[in-house]
Amino acid sequence: MRCPYCGQGESKVLETRLVDDGFSIRRRRECMACQSRFTTYEKRDDIPLLVIKKDGSREPFDGHKILDGLLKACEKRPVPLERLEAVVAELERSLQNDSLKREVPTKAIGEMVMEKLKEIDEVAYVRFASVYREFKDINTFIREIEKLRSHSSQT
Secondary structure, three states: OOOOOOOOOOEEEEEEEEEOOOOEEEEEEEEOOOOOEEEEEEEOOOOOOEEEOOOOOEEEOOHHHHHHHHHHHOOOOOOOHHHHHHHHHHHHHHHHHOOOOOEEEHHHHHHHHHHHHHHHOHHHHHHHHHHHOOOOOHHHHHHHHHHHHHHHHHO
8 A cells, every 4th residue: 555645655554443334444554664644444346236217227326315315305304314324324235235136226226215214204204205206196195194004003
């Protein structure tokens, strides 16, 4: 690893620790030439996950887009940002670990997000579902709320 200060290629590792729930390694290093200290991160090189959109086009998976949707759904709700970030990380990890699928339809991702939201906050779930499923009228809202009520009473 080259030193970011002097460019020398020799460094020693001072400390190693797992981060990102064990999916990355953080190493604290010291340059052998100038004794400057710097941090490096090692992460498994994954095959990129592609998302198949409604129109059939494909784009790389972007967890920030999911987090943006979750933030909008949870606006003014008592849901901590850390919980939403954990949902995105869990979802991404789940998709990455399914090595058979390198392409995932947005519909599958949306359904996974809604399942998580249903557990976290019912109001946020209905908000997200209304946009994701493109509710057309109040009756669609009422049907979704009734399904949510029956599910809540069963559990």
